[in-house]
Amino acid sequence: MLSLKLAFDTASDPVCRQSNPSRRHFPSPPDVNEVLVLGGRLDVAGLAWHDDPARRCSAVLLAGAVSAAEFAAATELMPDPAVPIADFADNVGLRTDFRAAGLDPQTLSAAQLRFAPILERLNEIPFHAAREERSEMLILRLAWSRATPIEARFAPDSPAVIKYPLLGPAASKRSELEGLAFLDLLRRRHFMRVHACDRCGSHRLMAFEACHDCGSSDLADEAIVHHYRCGCQAPESRFVQDTGLVCPKCQRALKHFGMDYGKPGSISHCRGCGASSSEPQPRFACMDCTATVDGQEATATDWFHYDLTDAGILALRSGHAPSHVSQLRPEQAPGAYSLREFQLLASVSLRNFRKYAQPFAAARLAITNHATLCSQHGMAMVDRVLQQASLVIADILSEDQFTTVANNSILIGLPEMTAAEAAPALARVRAAVTTELDLPLEIDVTIHGGNDADALLAAF
Template sequence: MASQFREKIDSKPLKVLLRGLDSEDLPDLSCRYVSETEPYDAVIATPEETSSENLEWLTGGPSPLSTVIVVGSNAGVRADYVAESPNVENLTAGLRIAVDQRELLESVSDIPFNQDREGLIALGLMFSRDTSIEPVIDAEKSWVMEYPMLGSFMLPRQILESIADMGLCRRTFSERLYICGECRGARILAREVCANCKSANINTRELVNHYRCGHQAPRTDFLQGELLVCPKCNSHLRHFGVDYDTPGQVIVCKLCGSHENEPAVAFLCIDCQHQTDGESAGWVDYFSYTLTGAGEAAVRKGSLPGTQLESALSGLEAWRSPRDMALLINFCRNIYERYERPYSLLTIELRDDGDIFDRLGAQGVAKVHRLVVDTVANSVRETDGVSLFDRKIILCLPETSPEQSEYLVKRLRSIFHEQLKEPGDVEIDILDEEGRFEILKEAKSR
């Protein structure tokens, strides 16, 4: 094994990038050190350089699938090997992994700098590491679960869901997290509350049933000193099983005084302090993802089957093909003309010019696209319609007046203003009648 490894690196030296380390600090490893602008087979880095906050250099660099060797006791989020001390034995063990992974990656196309990039990186990691991508709990994050292998991705779950919808990887259920109805975070506390006023100030009390008059109430209502006296008929209850029994327990609210057979369940958000009723709480399912044959083919080819933007939108319940969108708009127009029932058409247009690519790069543009998709997914109803005409997202909102749709537009703009450095990269418009007719014509022509 040692001789085979030596032959491989002698015939084709490993190209290694150093991050946070100098070559003078390392022993002679018979490899060639390169700059971060050149392709490389492996990275030897400190833990700080491989934290999720600092991994942009890797995912945005020329070799995002390269082997990561971390020197130190902390593995970092993308470590393939951890060398506790930078001696020859430890580092050589890491470079052996790099040689094996380099051979696998020789059959993989270069990862392009376009909107497919992060999806292909995820697939490439599954392929070259022969492993699933799995979520782990991180209580410091408001969404609680994260995918360490995709540490620098802005929306890793959405990327993985997108490529899973394409059949490029297979889902296996991992966890379900309930989310706050206000801030959408998952750091929430489950608690029992009063079903009437939603206060958590509740107690369980023994229930007393008076046989003679049929009055039933918490035991505390019957107590007068040490005696039990019915508050309805003032009779003294002396003998259990003759005068009264205790059929169970009751929930008593100390705030509003109501009595309930069962408490309600609510979730208190520790980030924004909003309380969400258990019956109306939403949830997010997290999965681990395993590469499929189609995913391996996509990695080898270096492109995804269809754009991530359309693939992500097409997974929504409200998704409509251009033909189906034309039918929905036409139906809404007919209802509007006959019964004056309102409807709205919105467009969300993503800038796709040279300026935005120069400013954000392909990876940054892809992140903008994914933010838009995620925001739309959380905003539309199943009865609405969503379609995509080139880079323009069309939203058809039945039974929604333009005035009512203003609230949605304000919410969308608020999210984009908060999340994007340049909110103008996404333009949102409510169409007037002429604009709605033009969209209908365009939908019919596709």
């Protein structure tokens, strides 16, 4: 493994200080100290507020009862619908970041502490979204600004029985979440499979065991008796007589358990129609419309937790959600891929290395001064420079080489190259990046060849 330390100091070059004209720049949001109040009025000294959702605000305070429809209408008008929300009126079903029984200086101070990290992250990426993409971009923005996965939770009071507290009511969001996951902007983790009523669509179903013949749940389990001597097997009720157990086939008395007879299992007996079966039929009863449905025929739906991906953060920064996976890769740089695509290409190269001994090397360009640059220039600027670097690198790679940005690093895949052969290629990368970037990056370059590349990729 080769280890190189490169300091790309582009600040001294007047050409490098010019921004890339092809890159989109968004103005930073103005400082806003007013809060939007819904559901009532406030009389708190020193707190500037208004009740117009279309005006900019730094937070939302729910001072009284607010319906889901009123809340949805307000967020549609808000310049940034992801600003933090505090509920002081015990509203149900609305997404909130802070709750308290009443508004006073203590609860207001606690809300401000909760809001501080959220507002800091919101200011790093201004909100930009076309009207038709506003809902999807809000989902990504909420996950980013709260620095948390989009976790599913049980909601027995809802026909959907699943909710996403971060997003509010979940039924209308599931298709959007799945669409974002399909585009690799979110990563799914399985939570639960639920079944739906065929009549009303509710997921509030109660499982029960039913008779195969009549559908009744009035079942009784009965032991099966096996007479060893004649081989008769039947429900125990057919053996019971006044004198004890008597075989219905040979009429011999059964006296000793384990010697004369055994009980190898049980059978389900329907008290309604008298039918018996070894296994009852699983069925569901809808708790909303009372319809019943066969357990094998009920429509199943899988629900997931979702994690924001690097591609999702990139979509947030660009202000645009791609309509297809291929749009995650810039057209002008065919070698720049999403992390998932990079991993797929690398896995193919590793398989060729192991099976056919075809060389393969992978390089990681770790930004060692990432934290310093973020504190000086902001995370949004640093991420834009990393994306710019990825595009510059992709332009000089050959057709079979590929690159991506992940975890404050740039990864490069180099098929048909050993680690030693990759060093000259990285020298070309250094020369190209030095003349293009807007910030001085300090980069620790490591090159992994063959099986060592697998260990590098496993870290991502």
